[in-house]
Amino acid sequence: MTETVIEINHLTKKYDMYKKPSDRLKEALSPTRKTYHEVFYALNDVNVEVKKGEMIGFIGENGSGKSTILKIITGVLTPSEGEVKIEGNIAALLELGSGFNPEYSGYENIFLNGMVLGFSREEMMDKVDDIINFADIGDHLYQPVKTYSSGMFVRLAFAVAINVDPDILIVDEALAVGDLEFQLKCMEKFTELRNAGKTILFVSHDVNAVRRFCDRVYWLKNGVVEAEGETMDITENYENFLKKKSLKTIDRDNSTSEDFSAYDIVEVKSAELLDGDLQPLEIIEQDSKVVVKVTYNVKDDSIKKPVLGVAIRTVDNNYVCGLNTLLDEESIPWKKGENVFYLEYEKMALLGGEYYFDVAVFEENATVPLVYKTRYLTMFISGKYVGEGIVVLDHKWKDTI
Numbered sequence: 001m002t003e004t005v006i007e008i009n010h011l012t013k014k015y016d017m018y019k020k021p022s023d024r025l026k027e028a029l030s031p032t033r034k035t036y037h038e039v040f041y042a043l044n045d046v047n048v049e050v051k052k053g054e055m056i057g058f059i060g061e062n063g064s065g066k067s068t069i070l071k072i073i074t075g076v077l078t079p080s081e082g083e084v085k086i087e088g089n090i091a092a093l094l095e096l097g098s099g100f101n102p103e104y105s106g107y108e109n110i111f112l113n114g115m116v117l118g119f120s121r122e123e124m125m126d127k128v129d130d131i132i133n134f135a136d137i138g139d140h141l142y143q144p145v146k147t148y149s150s151g152m153f154v155r156l157a158f159a160v161a162i163n164v165d166p167d168i169l170i171v172d173e174a175l176a177v178g179d180l181e182f183q184l185k186c187m188e189k190f191t192e193l194r195n196a197g198k199t200i201l202f203v204s205h206d207v208n209a210v211r212r213f214c215d216r217v218y219w220l221k222n223g224v225v226e227a228e229g230e231t232m233d234i235t236e237n238y239e240n241f242l243k244k245k246s247l248k249t250i251d252r253d254n255s256t257s258e259d260f261s262a263y264d265i266v267e268v269k270s271a272e273l274l275d276g277d278l279q280p281l282e283i284i285e286q287d288s289k290v291v292v293k294v295t296y297n298v299k300d301d302s303i304k305k306p307v308l309g310v311a312i313r314t315v316d317n318n319y320v321c322g323l324n325t326l327l328d329e330e331s332i333p334w335k336k337g338e339n340v341f342y343l344e345y346e347k348m349a350l351l352g353g354e355y356y357f358d359v360a361v362f363e364e365n366a367t368v369p370l371v372y373k374t375r376y377l378t379m380f381i382s383g384k385y386v387g388e389g390i391v392v393l394d395h396k397w398k399d400t401i
Contacts, residue, residue, distance in 0.1 A: 003087070005168060005199050006050035006073065011082035013043040013068055013223075042068045044223045046082070053197040057214035057231065059207065059238055064220040066203045070170055073201070088167025088199070089118050093158065102146035106137065106156050109145055113160045127164055134185060135159035155182060162189050168199045207235050211385050236382065239352060240283055243380040265300040265370045266361050269338070271377045284348055286383025286392075292343040294359055296371075301336045305364035308332045310343050312379070313356045320355065320390060326366040348381065349392050355379045 016037040018024050023036035030036075043065045050056050058066045071077040073084060074092045100109045110131055114124035132141060135156045137148075145153060162169070171190075194200065194213075204210055210217060210231065217234040219226045227234050273281040276289040284290055292310055309324035323343065325332055333339040357377035361370045386392055 002051040002053070004049055004085075005052045005087045006048065006201075007085040008046060008048040008069075008073075009083050009085075011043055011046040011048075011069070011072065011084065012041065012080050013065075013072065013077065014080045015040045015042065041223045043072075043079075046220075046223070046225055048218060048225070048228075050199060050201070052087075052199055054216065055194065055200040055202060055214050057210040057217040058201065058203045058220060059205075059210055059217055059235065060220035060226075061242075063222075065223040066220055067172060068223075069220070070172055070201065070203060074170060086168070089164075090168045090170060091117055091161045091164050091166035092170040093161050093172060100145055100153075100157065103144055105143055106135075106141040106145055106148070106152075107132075109156070110160055113157075114164060117161075117164055117166075119164060124164075131156075131159045131163045134163055134189070136182070158186065162186070162193070166193075166198065168201070169193055170201045172203045207239060208385055208388075211235055232384065236384070240382050243283055243354065243382065265298075265303060266306070267297040267299065268359050268361065268371055268373050268376070269295045269297050271295070271357060271359050271373075273377065273379060283380050283382050286352065286381055286386075287347050287349055290345040290348045290379075292345075292357065292377070293340065294343070295338060295340050296361060297338050298334055298336050301334055303334065303363065303370070306332060306334055306370070307362040307364060307366040308341055308343075309358075309360045309362060309366065311358040311360075312350075313358065313375075314390065315354050315356065318390075320350070324362070324366050326362075326364070350381050351387060351390060351392060352381050352383045352385075353390075355381065 017040045018027075018037045027034065027036040046065070046069065048056075048069070058069065060066050068077065070092070072079050073086065074090055101112060104112060107128075110128055111121055111124050114127070115121070119127075135141070135158075137152045137155055140148060140152055141156075145156070148156070200213075202210065202213055214231045216229065217231045218228045219234050219238050227237060270293075272293045272295075273284065274291040274293055275281050276291070278291060278293075281290070294308065294310070296308075307324050307326045309322065311322035312320040314320060332341045355378070356375040357379065358372070358374050359376045360372040362368060363370065
C-alpha cells in the first residue's frame, strides 16, 4: 500500500474578529465574560490525505482557505483544532525569502534558510554548489541581500527552496519567476522533481495549470472541503459553480443590455436558451444542441420580408458568429402581436466560458435595424479542457497525408 505522507484530521483554524480595538479590552476585562467578537473560520473540520508521489491540487475562490492550509502544513501557522501528520521534509514556494536575514550575504542566507527548512550545515554544504549555479547571480552572492534587486532576491530564494531535495514540495501560484532562461530552469527542475516521485502540493487560480499537473484535487469553499477527487471531475464542477454564481449576479433586463429601437415597429420581448427538448438551460455542455427561442411583438405588419439576426460575442465583445435569416434564406412569422421563431445550433462547439447574444430585427436587406438588443442573453459553456481560444474545430493529427 502506498505510504501516506500528509494526514490532516479535523483541521480547524479560527480567528476572533472584533469590530473595534476597544472591544478586545472590554472582553478581557468583562466580569461576566461577555464576548465582543465574532468567530471567523478560515478552515473548519478539514480532512486531507496525501500519498507519497502524488501531486495534489488545491482550488477555490479567494478566502476559501487554500493558503491557510498550506501555511499550517509548513508550520507557519498553528491550527486551532485538529492534527497534521507529516512524513518527510518540506520545501515551500510560498512567501519566497521569508526566512532570509537582509543583513547577511546571499551565501550566508543559503545556510540560514536551509536551517529553517530543517537541514544541518553539513547537509547544506552538499547542496550549496547546485543552489549557487541555479540562482546564477554572480558576485552579488557575497553581498548583503538588502542590496539585491527584487529579481535577484527571488532567484536566490527560489533556488534554495527547489534545490534542497525535499520529500514534499509546496507551490503556491508561481512556478516560474525571473527572465525566460530562469523560468525554463525552474520548470525543468519542477519536472525533475515530479519524475523523481516527489510529493507536490500545488495551488493556483489557473484551473488549466491544475489540470496539466495534478493527479487529484481538493476544492475548498468557505474553509471546508466542498469536493475531492479526480482532477477533471472536480475542476469541471468548480468551473460550473463559478459560472452559475456569475449567472445569478447578472440582471438581464438592465444596463447589461442596450436596446436600440429607431422605429415603433417591433419589440423583442425575450430570448431564451433551450436544450434539444426545449427545456430551459443555464449551463451548456460543449458540443450539445442549443436552441435560441426569440419572442417578438409586431406592431406594424406592413414591413416586407423582415430579417431576424442573432450574433454571439465574447465578454470582450469579440464577434464569434453572426447569423441572420436573409443569409440562410428563411422567412420569419410577421403578424401583428406576439410571434416566436427558433434558431437551432446542432453542435455548440465553443470552448468553456461566458458569451453574449445580440438579437436584432432588420428590414429586408438586413442593413437597417428596426430593433437591436446588445448583450441580451448570456450563455455559459462548460466543457473538457480540449483546446484553447474560442472554438474547437474538427481536426485530426497525422504523421502523413
